[in-house]
Amino acid sequence: MNLFADIRSLVIDSLNAMSAEGVLPEGLEFSNVAVEPPRDPLHGDMATNAAMVLAKPAKMKPRDIAEKLSEKLAADARIETVDVAGPGFINLRLSEAVWSGLVETVLTTEGFGRSTLGAQKKVNVEYVSANPTGPMHVGHTRGAVFGDALASLLDFAGYDVTREYYINDGGAQVDVLARSVFERYREAHGLSPEIAEGLYPGDYLVPVGEALKEKYGDSLLDKPEEEWLADVRVFATDAMMAMIRDDLKMLGVEMDRFFSEKSLYNTGLIETAIKELDEKGLIYRGVLEPPKGKMPEDWEPREQTLFKSTAHGDDVDRPIQKSDGAWTYFAPDIAYHYDKVKRGYDVIIDVFGADHGGYVKRMKAAVSALSDGKVDCDIKLIQLVKLFKNGAPFKMSKRAGTFVTLRDVVEQAGKDVTRFIMLTRKNDASLDFDFDKVLEQSKDNPVFYVQYAHARICSVLRKAEAQGITLSDTPRFDDSAEIAVARKLADFPRQVEIAAKGHEPHRIAFYLYDLASDFHALWNKGNENEALRFLQDDAELSAAKIALPRAVAVVISAGLAILGVTPAEEMR
RNA sequence: GCACCUUUAGCUCAGCUGGAUAGAGCGCUGCCCUCCGAAGGCAGAGGCCAGAGGUUCGAAUCCUCUAAGGUGCACCA
Structure with a gap:
């Protein structure tokens, strides 16, 4: 409705x-x-x-x-x-009858706010996609929350949603990971590890080295790299992915599918995708112009295989093969999106960090070319999270050991707070995250403010139950403040649709804040005017007055569910 | 040099895709508990929506240019 x-x-x-x-x-x-x-x-x-x-x-x-x-x-x-x-x-x-009908609908029908906007069209939301080389950090956290909330939002708006994670396990960085783990493996055997420049120094790899020892004993110690590299690579990426899945679980994020970049190689998928583009006349051999204004020092004209992405809105054509004939990283990306197109998605959404802004046009061009413009591709860039503690910037540095991970954040702030705060900014605006402020119990903290409204309602319901009041789904209005709340409830389905159309889950967070605000105002009016309190001397009247706050609780719960936040029954 | 993003109250940010007198929180001023949770609420002050043009009945919103800040710019993943 x-x-x-x-x-x-x-x-x-x-x-x-x-x-x-x-x-x-x-x-x-x-x-x-x-x-x-x-x-x-x-x-x-x-x-x-x-x-x-x-x-x-x-x-x-x-x-x-x-x-x-x-x-x-x-x-x-x-x-x-x-x-x-x-x-x-x-x-x-x-008329007042419309508002009481609305409240009744909220209370008696399942899923108020759900929409058929999406018409069950298939949407793929790809997010997180952190490299499997270490734990997730705060930057990943925001992308994870955003992607997850967007997926829930689209589901709520009637789309058929797949949540997907692309594992970058095909490139050179997983070799580096394998070598780093091998050093920890040596360490586990009592040898001193040689963490050379360029290897991953983090001690989160220590247990992985130990686990490797568990599995292989000392059998790898004296072998040359080419004999252990492939096995250790698999072992290490599996370990990293297990860790990442745990991290995601802490945040309440569960993927429907993990897609391995490595699986694109040796299956012919890259070749098939490129062939598809070739048949559309979009692949050619050529030499790129150097970027104007800034000449790279080692620039030299090179003939490469290029994708004519300019035919689909990009600024320059993009190389898909290196001069030695190997694929560039862009080639598997094309293949991956080709696979998504082939899987029949109507909408493909990629959630990237803002530092990947340069890839937006080429990815859109690829999807446009591969689907003949039939598949809608949207790429959401997630801006930085700036950490604060007590109002002062909190510097993050791998070297200094103050490397803030997703786990650190969730352990300190909690899943619900972290998720909500991450959604109180548009994705393309940077976000301040203050460890102290997010735990503060005041209206300055939007999570608290919304949760407090819900908790107040739960408190009323507890009291009503204690008084043995039989609930009623038919409300009674005595004041414009009550109508204001009902009016705000009516806005929920509309906000859901606007947010879904724009791929902007933050709107739900702001909506909930507004709803909570109207509710708090009504609550306080009850301080001055007893007729506006929900609990009255007369049980039947109480039942009617409680219908509206109950409906508010229903909508707050539904909205929070989209954001992946659990409503609070009481504050402490 | 080129792309993309950002610029709205002293500060942090919304602004429903072109609508009426531009909103909220913090901070500032003054009020409201013999109270269902004051962890709240009400009221006031505070604006050339970065600047300049344009489109039209109408612009913070769309177009062009300018300024400031951010990100990224051939075989790296």
């Missing part, structure tokens, strides 16, 4: 009727007609721009259209009052 959509349908029906009656010309385009909450609630519950949007195509004055439309709308039982304001806005005030 989406009240805004319902009223919009009413507006559209009325407009069609006007066309049929000859008041409006036939064949007008109504897609721009919107029904939205007015900026100022004094104007009413909803407003439509219909008259202004149609003035030009209908060759009529906005006010004239508005007057006629108003008459039609006023005839509907749901509409209490209609008035025309400003340049031609039509403000609607809905």
